[in-house]
Amino acid sequence: MLNVENIREDFPILTREVHGKPLVYLDNAATTQKPIQVIDSLVEYYKNYNSNVHRGVHLLSVEATDQFELAREKISTFINAKNSELIIWTRNASESLNLVAYMWGRKNIHSGDEILVTALEHHSNLIPWQELAKEKGAFLKIIPIDGDGCLDLEAYKEMLTSKTKLVSVIHVSNAIGTINPVENMIEMAHDVGAKFLLDGAQSVPHMPIDVQDLNCDFLVFSGHKMMGPTGIGVLYAKKELLDDMDPLYTGGEMVLEVTYENATWAPLPMKFEAGTPNIADAIGLGVAVDYLTNIGMDSIHDYEKSIAEYALKKFPVLEEKGVVLFGPKDPNLRGAIFSFHTPTIHPHDLGTIMDHMGIALRTGHHCAMPLVKSLGVPATARASLYAYNTYQEVDMLIDGLIEAIEYFENGS
Amino acid sequence: MFGSDDLYQEIIMDHNRSPRNYGAIDDPTVAIEGFNPLCGDQIKVYVLLKDDKIMDIAFDGIGCAISKSSASIMTVELKGKRVSDAQSIFDAFRKMITGKDLNEDQLDALGDSEVLGGVSKYPARIKCASLAWHTVNSALSGDSNVVTTE
Numbered sequence: 001m002l003n004v005e006n007i008r009e010d011f012p013i014l015t016r017e018v019h020g021k022p023l024v025y026l027d028n029a030a031t032t033q034k035p036i037q038v039i040d041s042l043v044e045y046y047k048n049y050n051s052n053v054h055r056g057v058h059l060l061s062v063e064a065t066d067q068f069e070l071a072r073e074k075i076s077t078f079i080n081a082k083n084s085e086l087i088i089w090t091r092n093a094s095e096s097l098n099l100v101a102y103m104w105g106r107k108n109i110h111s112g113d114e115i116l117v118t119a120l121e122h123h124s125n126l127i128p129w130q131e132l133a134k135e136k137g138a139f140l141k142i143i144p145i146d147g148d149g150c151l152d153l154e155a156y157k158e159m160l161t162s163k164t165k166l167v168s169v170i171h172v173s174n175a176i177g178t179i180n181p182v183e184n185m186i187e188m189a190h191d192v193g194a195k196f197l198l199d200g201a202q203s204v205p206h207m208p209i210d211v212q213d214l215n216c217d218f219l220v221f222s223g224h225k226m227m228g229p230t231g232i233g234v235l236y237a238k239k240e241l242l243d244d245m246d247p248l249y250t251g252g253e254m255v256l257e258v259t260y261e262n263a264t265w266a267p268l269p270m271k272f273e274a275g276t277p278n279i280a281d282a283i284g285l286g287v288a289v290d291y292l293t294n295i296g297m298d299s300i301h302d303y304e305k306s307i308a309e310y311a312l313k314k315f316p317v318l319e320e321k322g323v324v325l326f327g328p329k330d331p332n333l334r335g336a337i338f339s340f341h342t343p344t345i346h347p348h349d350l351g352t353i354m355d356h357m358g359i360a361l362r363t364g365h366h367c368a369m370p371l372v373k374s375l376g377v378p379a380t381a382r383a384s385l386y387a388y389n390t391y392q393e394v395d396m397l398i399d400g401l402i403e404a405i406e407y408f409e410n411g412s
Numbered sequence: 413m414f415g416s417d418d419l420y421q422e423i424i425m426d427h428n429r430s431p432r433n434y435g436a437i438d439d440p441t442v443a444i445e446g447f448n449p450l451c452g453d454q455i456k457v458y459v460l461l462k463d464d465k466i467m468d469i470a471f472d473g474i475g476c477a478i479s480k481s482s483a484s485i486m487t488v489e490l491k492g493k494r495v496s497d498a499q500s501i502f503d504a505f506r507k508m509i510t511g512k513d514l515n516e517d518q519l520d521a522l523g524d525s526e527v528l529g530g531v532s533k534y535p536a537r538i539k540c541a542s543l544a545w546h547t548v549n550s551a552l553s554g555d556s557n558v559v560t561t562e
Contacts, residue, residue: 346476348453348540352419364450378452378474408425408477 001306002299007388010035010291014388021358024393029174029202029337029384030362031224034288038227041287045280052276054253068279071286072269078289079219080210081236085268088235088242089277093201094124096220096235097168099272100197101128103245104218104237105166108195111137113165116194118143118151118180119374120173123367125199129168138165149178149327157188164194171203175368175382176327176375177308177337179203186216195241201225205386206304206335208297211236227292228285232278242268249274300387307385308336311394318398321405326375336385339366342401345408347379353404354381359397419478419530419537427481432488433470440468446547446559448539453479457547464494471544478528478537483544485525495552497521502549508532509541 205226
């Protein structure tokens with residue numbers, strides 16, 4: 001089992017205080033903290049070998065290019081892509097999603113076609129498809145969820161038709177923690193000839209992902225949600241799809257030959273990486289991947305499952321106080337993301353009060369306004385865990401919530 | 413614990429639990445909605461004017477303790493005041509919650525709304541505290557659009 005104390009020692013920020021209390025950082029679905037190894041790699045890059053990549057013959061450029069491309073290899077291995085040329089650097093999962101909508105969607109979605117997403121989607125895997133559908137006269141359909149926050153697979157089956165061209169699904173819900181049975185869903189989509197996009201923003205950081213095994217057509221994820229720096233993300237797609245897509249960003253680096261009239265594109269992956277890339281942060285993400293691989297994604301997954309079970313077991317104590325937990329109660333069906341509603345305390349107030357205690361939660365609609373609205377509440381408070389959170393921190397969360405509820409009920 | 417000099421002192425908790433002037437007015441002179449899209453606070457403010465005076469003022473809607481208690485305290489302060497006085501109180505309130513210094517007159521004008529002074533230490537909550545006030549200000553200046561905090 002992973003050694004959480006050892007891991008915590010690598011994260012300098014976890015020793016800081018907020019409002020005079022030790023920081024209890026439970027907002028990992030929003031962004032994750034970085035180990036010193038990742039932080040150091042950024043400094044090392046800028047201190048020792050910063051140079052533009054790909055075009056130089058001088059040593060610094062060779063060093064920077066080597067590290068930059070090595071990072072790409074690391075990502076490729078991490079998700080078991082066939083080839084690192086299928087790893088396109090982007091800013092984040094949101095950009096990756098928009099790029100698929102623009103570069104694949106506008107070419108391949110036509111009037112009358114259908115796109116399926118789930119009721120759990122983050123806005124970034126919803127709105128690009130809304131816009132695409134409106135533009136093309138296509139139809140966006142929403143796969144419903146049941147009372148537990150799990151996908152209605154029977155409904156999904158009914159919704160898959162010969163008109164379905166794309167199924168785009170959030171693997172793990174950032175809002176309520178549901179893990180969708182994507183392995184099965186991908187197969188069902190392919191059976192009707194549809195492509196499948198997997199939004200791995202909340203899964204790639206927390207469990208082993210094998211794109212060949214899953215056989216998804218596209219995968220997107222963000223570096224900053226997996227101990228990597230902000231401003232770097234990944235778009236993975238199968239070769240035939242990338243070969244067929246026309247680049248959205250054109251310009252330097254992504255070309256073979258240019259005249260004043262025309263240009264030809266460079267081969268993958270350069271075709272989709274115009275201009276100077278986010279070199280330092282790509283390298284930083286590579287180091288994050290090393291760090292995660294060193295712990296082992298299976299270990300991280302097991303640890304989070306067990307801490308989620310622990311939290312779920314404690315939940316009845318909160319339930320007695322009227323707290324409602326959203327999402328599946330079965331620890332096999334959910335990640336370590338807990339969204340709840342305290343009837344006597346508005347989420348905004350709860351967030352502030354927990355902040356006073358040093359506990360960082362997120363409150364609001366978590367970029368999933370339609371979902372949260374469908375839960376019948378104006379907003380939720382969300383605690384989301386990662387490999388460096390402890391069982392003790394879960395206790396502090398529960399105790400803190402009870403204290404807050406009692407204060408609001410009875411006064412000081 | 414979180415009370416004392418901080419945000420959730422007793423008077424704020426009191427106004428949150430038992431908001432004053434809560435509920436629509438029949439036949440208001442003006443009724444305007446205020447909305448904070450970030451957190452979902454949504455209030456409607458009703459004002460009954462006669463000549464230059466705020467004869468009655470009320471609110472309803474959903475929101476956090478800060479937005480609700482601020483709205484409640486505001487209605488208590490503004491009821492019976494002249495519109496021009498309301499404007500001065502609004503200016504003073506806005507100064508206070510953004511942490512600026514106030515003079516004697518402004519402090520006097522604020523009355524009980526002074527308790528919301530602690531909000532200035534919590535920039536993330538300023539929009540909550542000022543939602544009702546912005547909404548009333550809009551209502552009194554004849555703006556008929558929905559007020560948002562964006």
